[in-house]
Amino acid sequence: MRILDSVNTAIFEGRVAWDAIDVEAARRSPELLALLREACLVESWFPLHMSELTRLLFDDLEATAIFTIEAFEAYGHYYLLRRYLQHVGGDAPTDDEVVALRRSGRGEAPTDIVRELVNFMGTELFAADFFETIGARSEEPELSRMLSRFAREELVHSDFAKGLLQRMVASDPEVVRRVEEAALGFEHLGSYVLPSLSNAKRDNIALIQRFSRAIAEITGRPLSDAILAEQPGDPDDS
Ligand SMILES: [Fe+2]
Numbered sequence: 001m002r003i004l005d006s007v008n009t010a011i012f013e014g015r016v017a018w019d020a021i022d023v024e025a026a027r028r029s030p031e032l033l034a035l036l037r038e039a040c041l042v043e044s045w046f047p048l049h050m051s052e053l054t055r056l057l058f059d060d061l062e063a064t065a066i067f068t069i070e071a072f073e074a075y076g077h078y079y080l081l082r083r084y085l086q087h088v089g090g091d092a093p094t095d096d097e098v099v100a101l102r103r104s105g106r107g108e109a110p111t112d113i114v115r116e117l118v119n120f121m122g123t124e125l126f127a128a129d130f131f132e133t134i135g136a137r138s139e140e141p142e143l144s145r146m147l148s149r150f151a152r153e154e155l156v157h158s159d160f161a162k163g164l165l166q167r168m169v170a171s172d173p174e175v176v177r178r179v180e181e182a183a184l185g186f187e188h189l190g191s192y193v194l195p196s197l198s199n200a201k202r203d204n205i206a207l208i209q210r211f212s213r214a215i216a217e218i219t220g221r222p223l224s225d226a227i228l229a230e231q232p233g234d235p236d237d238s
Pocket of ligand 1: 070073074124127153154157
């Protein structure tokens with residue numbers, strides 16, 4: 001066994017009771033397996049994106065620790081989702097697909113750390129909800145268990161990004177405007193590498209409200225204030 005295989009096994013394999021997986025139950029929900037395949041692809045790219053963010057904040061010990069933890073846990077999600085799909089006979093991403101995804105990325109390194117942290121914070125909120133929703137819909141109990149752990153980790157990752165942004169606002173109030181601009185132009189990080197993303201459920205209103213509340217916790221004012229400030233003035237005012 002290659003050394004990487006044995007380390008992957010030592011770290012991750014024990015997190016899932018492979019023999020307890022109800023393969024038939026898993027295969028009864030191909031639409032959920034397709035969603036997991038998409039998540040697996042996005043997670044496969046996350047550690048690379050974190051290394052780009054690390055370059056932007058290389059002398060910030062808290063930020064680089066956060067990016068390192070995020071990269072490791074995203075790698076764990078990718079590894080276990082792929083192993084799960086292989087185990088139940090789903091359409092697991094291949095090595096070639098993972099490499100192709102990396103090459104299909106934007107090709108330009110990010111430069112605006114505030115925008116990247118807002119996108120990161122929101123994406124992790126969406127990811128937590130995505131995993132929670134699939135876990136709740138799954139008839140296969142081991143998958144539900146695995147995804148509820150992923151969801152908890154994603155919430156921590158989102159809070160990590162929120163904490164970094166709150167610290168930036170505390171040292172420079174001008175960051176508030178940049179956070180709001182980024183929130184209004186929010187891009188899911190998955191859209192950096194995939195042409196389209198699937199929703200785990202139809203109605204994402206509650207999730208969008210949750211994102212707006214998180215933004216308000218950073219800026220100290222409702223995001224609606226920023227939306228109103230963007231509107232053209234009342235013609236009678238002139
Ligand atoms: Fe994450």
